[in-house]
Amino acid sequence: MRELIKSPNVDWMGLKRGFILISLVLLVLGALSAFTRGFNLGIDFAGGTLVNVKFKDAPPPENRLREALGTQGIDTGKVVIQPISDPITGVKNQVLIRLPQREVRPKTGASAESELDVEKRAILAALQTFNPPSEAATKADLNTISRDRLREILLEEDPLQLVSTSGRAAAELEYGRYADAIIQYRDRNQGGLLRDLGDLRAVSGVPTALIHWMPQRFFAGNAAMISAEIVGPQIGQELRQRAISVTLASLAGMLIYIAFRFEWIYGVAAVIAVFHDVLITLGIFSLVQKEISLNVVAALLTLVGYSVNDTIVIFDRIRENLRLRRREGLIKIVNDSINQTLSRTILTSGLTLLAVLSLYLFGGEVLSGFSLALLVGIIVGTYSSVAVASPIMVWWQTWQSQRQARRPVVRPKPAETAAPGRKERRATASH
Amino acid sequence: MSRKLRNRFLLIGGVTLIALYLLFGPLHLRDASGRITAQAIAANFTLSRLRQNLAENIKLGLDLRGGSHLILQVQTDDAIRSITAGNLEKARSILQQAGIKFTTATSPALGRIEIELEDSAQIEDAKARITLDFGPGWTARNEGKRLIFEIKDEEARDIRERATEQAMRVIEQRINAFGVAEPTIARHGPATGYQILLQLPGVDDPERVKNLIRAESRLELKLVHSGPHPSEDAARQSLGGTVPPDKEILPARERRRDPNAPPVQYYVVEKTPVITGDDLRNAQAVPSQAGGSVYEILFSLRPSGAERFYTTTSANIGKNLAIILNNEIKSAPVIRDAIRDEGRIEGDFTKEEAEDLALTLRSGALPARVTYLEERTVGPSLGADSIRQGFAASIAGLAAIVIFMLFYYRLSGLNAVVGLILNLILLLAAMKIVGAVLTLPGIAGVALTIGMAVDANVLIFERIREELRNGKVPASAVALGFERAFTTVFDTNLTTIIAALFLFVFGTGPIRGFAVTLTAGLIANFFTAIFVSRAIFSWVLERQGGRPEALSI
Numbered sequence: 001m002r003e004l005i006k007s008p009n010v011d012w013m014g015l016k017r018g019f020i021l022i023s024l025v026l027l028v029l030g031a032l033s034a035f036t037r038g039f040n041l042g043i044d045f046a047g048g049t050l051v052n053v054k055f056k057d058a059p060p061p062e063n064r065l066r067e068a069l070g071t072q073g074i075d076t077g078k079v080v081i082q083p084i085s086d087p088i089t090g091v092k093n094q095v096l097i098r099l100p101q102r103e104v105r106p107k108t109g110a111s112a113e114s115e116l117d118v119e120k121r122a123i124l125a126a127l128q129t130f131n132p133p134s135e136a137a138t139k140a141d142l143n144t145i146s147r148d149r150l151r152e153i154l155l156e157e158d159p160l161q162l163v164s165t166s167g168r169a170a171a172e173l174e175y176g177r178y179a180d181a182i183i184q185y186r187d188r189n190q191g192g193l194l195r196d197l198g199d200l201r202a203v204s205g206v207p208t209a210l211i212h213w214m215p216q217r218f219f220a221g222n223a224a225m226i227s228a229e230i231v232g233p234q235i236g237q238e239l240r241q242r243a244i245s246v247t248l249a250s251l252a253g254m255l256i257y258i259a260f261r262f263e264w265i266y267g268v269a270a271v272i273a274v275f276h277d278v279l280i281t282l283g284i285f286s287l288v289q290k291e292i293s294l295n296v297v298a299a300l301l302t303l304v305g306y307s308v309n310d311t312i313v314i315f316d317r318i319r320e321n322l323r324l325r326r327r328e329g330l331i332k333i334v335n336d337s338i339n340q341t342l343s344r345t346i347l348t349s350g351l352t353l354l355a356v357l358s359l360y361l362f363g364g365e366v367l368s369g370f371s372l373a374l375l376v377g378i379i380v381g382t383y384s385s386v387a388v389a390s391p392i393m394v395w396w397q398t399w400q401s402q403r404q405a406r407r408p409v410v411r412p413k414p415a416e417t418a419a420p421g422r423k424e425r426r427a428t429a430s431h
Numbered sequence: 432m433s434r435k436l437r438n439r440f441l442l443i444g445g446v447t448l449i450a451l452y453l454l455f456g457p458l459h460l461r462d463a464s465g466r467i468t469a470q471a472i473a474a475n476f477t478l479s480r481l482r483q484n485l486a487e488n489i490k491l492g493l494d495l496r497g498g499s500h501l502i503l504q505v506q507t508d509d510a511i512r513s514i515t516a517g518n519l520e521k522a523r524s525i526l527q528q529a530g531i532k533f534t535t536a537t538s539p540a541l542g543r544i545e546i547e548l549e550d551s552a553q554i555e556d557a558k559a560r561i562t563l564d565f566g567p568g569w570t571a572r573n574e575g576k577r578l579i580f581e582i583k584d585e586e587a588r589d590i591r592e593r594a595t596e597q598a599m600r601v602i603e604q605r606i607n608a609f610g611v612a613e614p615t616i617a618r619h620g621p622a623t624g625y626q627i628l629l630q631l632p633g634v635d636d637p638e639r640v641k642n643l644i645r646a647e648s649r650l651e652l653k654l655v656h657s658g659p660h661p662s663e664d665a666a667r668q669s670l671g672g673t674v675p676p677d678k679e680i681l682p683a684r685e686r687r688r689d690p691n692a693p694p695v696q697y698y699v700v701e702k703t704p705v706i707t708g709d710d711l712r713n714a715q716a717v718p719s720q721a722g723g724s725v726y727e728i729l730f731s732l733r734p735s736g737a738e739r740f741y742t743t744t745s746a747n748i749g750k751n752l753a754i755i756l757n758n759e760i761k762s763a764p765v766i767r768d769a770i771r772d773e774g775r776i777e778g779d780f781t782k783e784e785a786e787d788l789a790l791t792l793r794s795g796a797l798p799a800r801v802t803y804l805e806e807r808t809v810g811p812s813l814g815a816d817s818i819r820q821g822f823a824a825s826i827a828g829l830a831a832i833v834i835f836m837l838f839y840y841r842l843s844g845l846n847a848v849v850g851l852i853l854n855l856i857l858l859l860a861a862m863k864i865v866g867a868v869l870t871l872p873g874i875a876g877v878a879l880t881i882g883m884a885v886d887a888n889v890l891i892f893e894r895i896r897e898e899l900r901n902g903k904v905p906a907s908a909v910a911l912g913f914e915r916a917f918t919t920v921f922d923t924n925l926t927t928i929i930a931a932l933f934l935f936v937f938g939t940g941p942i943r944g945f946a947v948t949l950t951a952g953l954i955a956n957f958f959t960a961i962f963v964s965r966a967i968f969s970w971v972l973e974r975q976g977g978r979p980e981a982l983s984i
Contacts, residue, residue, distance in 0.1 A: 001896060001984065002839050052813060086816065088823050116803045146636035152783070187497070187635075192812030226810040235502060235804045238620060242937060250933035257929060261922055295872055298934055298942045302879070302949065305930025309923040313890065316919045344893040348886040351835065355828035355882030359875055362827055364820035366494075367875055374879070 004343045012338045012386055013331045013394055019387035023276060026380075030283015039286050042293035042369075043229060045243070047101035047236035049119040052084075052094060052227040053127060056193055056220075059083060059095045060130060068129045072122040074099065084365045094226075096365070097123060101233050120228050127223045141221035142214075143186070143193050151179040159213040178206045194220040243297045250304045251275060258308070262315055265396045270311040273389035277307045277381045284376050291369055299373035306352070306374075307381030310345050311389040317341050318393075334394050338386055349382040436973065439966040446958075447853060450860035454488055455481050488863050492870035494941050495818050497811030498632040501641070502804045505598045505625045507591035509799035511542050511582065514590060518569075518580070519544050522561050523676075531557050542582035551576045588623075594798040595625045602627065602644050602801075604794035609643060619939065626804065628939060635810045639787075645801045647757050648791035650711065650730075651704040652774070654743070655751035655763050658698030659683060666697040677702050681753065683760035698760055700753050705743045710736025712772075714792040716785035719777065726785035728776040730792065737772035745769035756788075821874030828878045832885055840892055842983035846967045847888035850959035854884045857955035862948065870944030880952030886923065887960035891916040892984055905982040909968045913961065920960060924953045 043050045059065070062083075066076045078100050085092035099119050124144070128136060140153060154175040155163070162171035185203045186194050194200070197220055200211045251271050259267030278300055285292055317337035325333060356378060360371035432440075452458075462471040474480070493500055515538050522544060523536050532549040539545055546561075548554055554573050561580065562571050568586030572579050582590075595618070603616050611631045619628035634640055656678055660666035666680045667673070674680060683696045712733045719725040732740055744752070744766050753763045754776055761778040780788065833851070836844035858880060862869065895912030903911065928950050935946035972979060 001899075002841075054812070087820060116806060120806075148636075148639065148783075187811040188815065190812075191816070192810055224810075226813040228806070228808045230806040232804040234504075235620075238624070246933050246937040250930050253929050253933060254926060257926060294938070294942060298872060298938060298945055301930055301934045301937065302927070302945075304933075305927035306883070308926045309886070312922045312926065313919055316922065320915070340897065341893075344889055347839075347889045347893070351832050351885050351889065352879070352882030354831045354835070355878050358827035358831060359824045359878050362820055362824040363875065363878075364817060366817060366871055367821070367824075370872065370875060 004346060008339045008342050010339060012335050013391060016391050019391065023388060026280045026283065030280055030286060033283060033286040037286060037289065040289045040291045042291045043098065043231045044294040045236050045240050045292065047231045047233045049099040050229045051097050051120060051123055051225050053097060053223050054094050054193055054226045055223045056195055058092060068126040069123065072126045074119065074122050087362050087364055116230050116232055120230060124225060130223055131221045135219040139217055139219045142218040143221040143224045147179050147183045150183065151176045153217065154179060157217055160207065160210055178210060181205050192226050193224050196220055247301060250301055254304060254308050262319065265393060266315050269389045269392040270308050272392055273311055273384040274304055274307045276384050276388050277303060277377055280380050281373055281377045290372060293369050295370040296373045299370045303374060303377035303381065307377060310349065310382050310385035313341050313345065314338055314385055314390060330394060330397055334390055338390060345382060349378055353378050432973065436966065436969050443963055443966060447856065450856045453860040453863045455484050489859060490868045492868040492941055492944050493630055493632055494809050494871045495814045495869065496632055497635050497809050497814045498630065499634045499637040500807040500940060501629040501637065502619055503627050503801045504804050505595045506800045506802060507594045507625050508541060510590050510594035511587055515542055515544065518565060521564055522546060525560050525564055526557060529560055542587055544580040546578040548576050554578060591625055597798045598801060599627055601794050601797050605643055605791060608790045608794065609640060635808055637806065637808055643787050643791065646787065646791040647797060648788060649757050649796050650708040650792055651755040652706040653700040653704045653753050653755060654747060655753050656699040656701060659696035661696065663697050666699050670699060681755060681758060681760050683763065698753055698763060706732065706736050706740055708792060708796045711792055714789040716789045726780045726782050728785055728789050730774055732772040741769055741771045817871045821871055825874060825878040829881050832881060836885060840984055843892055846964055847885055849967065850888060850964050851881065851884055853963060854952065854955050854959040857958065858952040861951040861955060867947040868944055870941035872941045873944035873948040876945040876948030876952065880949060883953065884956045884960065887920045887956055888964060890919055896984060905979050906972050909972065913965050917961065924956060928953050
């Protein structure tokens with residue numbers, strides 16, 4: 001039998017003061033950061049434009065990019081440019097460009113929403129300046145063209161003389177097929193960017209005559225927008241409110257479930273611990289100014305469910321031990337329960353952490369916030385089930401039994417002791 | 432093997448086979464001639480065929496296959512405004528018909544109409560007549576000579592709701608006609624937000640679709656009173672300086688792209704249209720009779736409209752009829768003959784413009800303008816990258832966990848790994864059954880499920896070890912371990928599922944995908960970690976004679 005820890009015997013409840021100190025420091029640091037630096041809200045919540053641009057080779061230096069954006073009327077002081085690389089191949093050829101929500105210009109009748117994609121179009125125009133001007137002036141960029149537009153140009157130019165030989169409708173169908181094949185090849189086989197029009201020779205189902213003709217009218221541009229997200233101010237605000245209310249609702253859900261399965265104080269203790277985890281995770285996001293996106297909120301909600309697990313495992317054991325060992329003190333039982341489940345707690349958190357870590361390392365840019373939130377949350381969550389949930393429960397129970405013990409002396413009212421719960425009866429009986 | 436255990440394995444095997452069939456099926460048993468042959472059956476089991484089936488069974492979300500996601504808002508104020516304007520017109524004509532004189536009749540705010548009468552003695556009469564016409568949706572009160580009508584809140588809400596539903600139907604028709612495969616159109620956000628969510632797979636350049644969706648395309652045919660006039664002023668002068676309430680002045684732009692085109696001209700037309708877009712039965716783009724690459728739109732009318740059109744045109748032969756699109760006269764041909772049900776819109780359109788216009792005319796007009804609140808587009812190449820990365824991350828996580836479990840729990844670790852792989856298969860099969868789509872966060876959900884799935888195994892295994900340490904023999908340690916760990920596994924899985932439910936309520940698209948994957952994974956986990964793992968343990972114990980001295984754990 002391989003073992004992580006051999007029969008641990010730690011007085012966890014004796015470490016209470018240390019735990020309170022650690023949690024307080026983390027909470028206060030997070031709160032300070034949240035109030036002074038605030039959160040780096042992603043466009044999901046703050047509104048704005050986020051585009052992912054892929055270049056053939058390394059992207060141009062940041063100042064050149066800014067310059068190009070500036071010529072399109074974009075306020076470059078507010079642009080965030082972040083180079084990203086493929087986590088598997090390590091190739092660094094993409095750039096995220098983020099623009100904040102544009103200020104609402106009061107216009108008669110029209111809201112700012114009606115021109116939601118102005119920035120996106122400006123960025124597209126700016127990217128064109130990285131192409132050789134001699135080509136860009138006369139030819140169309142095959143790396144940014146849509147299928148429909150390609151079909152139209154082909155139909156207009158009619159390089160294969162299909163219109164004259166087989167009629168307009170047949171030609172349209174035929175060129176549509178070629179346009180499909182070329183765009184599919186660009187997006188599926190070449191990762192969205194053709195290096196050179198010569199690459200098109202590998203496209204199956206397109207006549208070589210057409211491939212040879214292509215360079216007369218087209219060129220392969222240096223950059224393409226591979227994703228674009230634009231969120232208006234209204235959506236951002238709605239989502240912020242919804243994120244907060246759903247997180248609180250899910251905490252309430254946990255409270256009700258655990259209170260139903262155990263006793264209500266177990267539920268309260270578990271939920272306080274989870275709330276503590278969520279706050280610390282948020283604090284760390286504020287400290288490192290990591291962007292909070294919709295995915296991060298999804299991770300926080302998952303955390304609410306997951307973080308309760310360790311607490312439940314410990315509470316389950318406490319409940320079982322309370323039943324088996326009635327004569328022992330609560331603190332001893334809680335300590336033993338934590339010790340008995342300790343290797344399990346560390347193992348499961350560790351294994352889930354392994355899964356999350358691989359997501360963080362290999363999952364790419366979109367999932368990095370998501371996996372960071374889970375990474376931090378699982379560590380804090382494991383700590384808090386020992387360091388926060390259990391002490392709260394112990395503290396409450398001790399306080400209750402002390403109060404119960406004193407009560408018959410202070411206020412010997414028969415009416416009050418007439419219908420006590422099972423637990424209270426036990427507490428009074430032992431005195 | 433005992434009978435009970437054999438039944439268990441039969442059940443597990445059956446479930447596994449069904450899940451695999453759901454993922455890699457369907458099988459094609461017949462050959463080209465329709466006969467069932469061994470060769471036809473064998474042909475199903477090539478790697479490419481299975482891969483293709485898998486790709487068809489697991490539907491990918493927009494973020495993985497590429498496409499556009501739009502959230503738009505119906506400007507329902509427009510609907511209230513047009514109803515208010517309509518009611519104002521009606522009130523005016525009611526008063527005129529009844530011979531009640533009024534000094535002003537205006538709509539100072541949305542859903543509010545104010546009428547000032549000349550004689551306050553007629554106010555109750557006027558109020559009664561108008562209220563009868565407006566119906567129960569409006570309140571009426573009077574202050575001196577003034578009558579004030581206001582729309583009730585619930586009536587306004589109804590109108591907004593109807594406008595949103597109608598906009599959804601119109602947009603749906605337009606998108607279907609445009610040929611987007613498997614679009615999603617649904618209400619979105621809070622009920623009073625009047626938002627619509629659109630998901631358009633495969634559309635990676637949403638410009639054209641966006642314009643198509645919000646195109647107003649309001650077609651009206653009105654009789655021309657006089658014109659053309661060289662300027663708006665000249666048109667007004669022809670009416671003696673003021674425009675009477677039943678007439679209006681509209682601009683005409685013909686041949687927009689022709690540099691030698693005449694400048695904008697103005698016509699005076701009747702305000703009430705003969706025909707509107709609602710009367711259309713069909714509209715299609717056809718090459719212009721003039722030839723070249725110019726297109727025009729040929730439309731036909733529904734029977735009721737055709738009847739009206741016939742009556743009007745036969746009574747007005749020799750006059751001009753203005754064909755108006757979005758308040759701009761496209762042409763004003765002379766009526767030569769009584770026309771029953773066909774007409775043309777000429778306007779120097781390109782093929783694409785004409786097709787889009789015909790399409791939006793066919794789908795009917797939007798009851799209110801729409802604005803875009805959110806737009807997300809993912810190109811197919813990014814989606815492919817995401818799949819690769821998500822897959823790599825899941826495999827790396829799986830490998831790390833498998834290695835650890837085998838190292839730490841040895842043969843029992845193998846038991847957990849079998850359960851883990853079965854868990855993944857069941858998870859994917861469950862997604863196929865409920866028709867869920869796999870998204871990038873969904874792949875993260877799969878990776879996370881791998882981590883959480885072994886949680887249950889670890890819980891049980893640690894419990895078994897504890898019982899062994901307490902001196903129990905393997906058989907009873909296994910039994911006790913499963914029994915005692917059950918409630919814990921149940922509680923922990925269920926709390927995560929509860930959180931996932933909230934996640935489902937909160938999110939759209941990708942995040943919902945994540946919630947679904949997580950839930951499916953955890954439910955499958957109940958089966959694999961408890962039922963399957965237990966069966967394997969029983970089998971191992973039985974093989975060693977039922978009472979072995981040691982257990983590899």
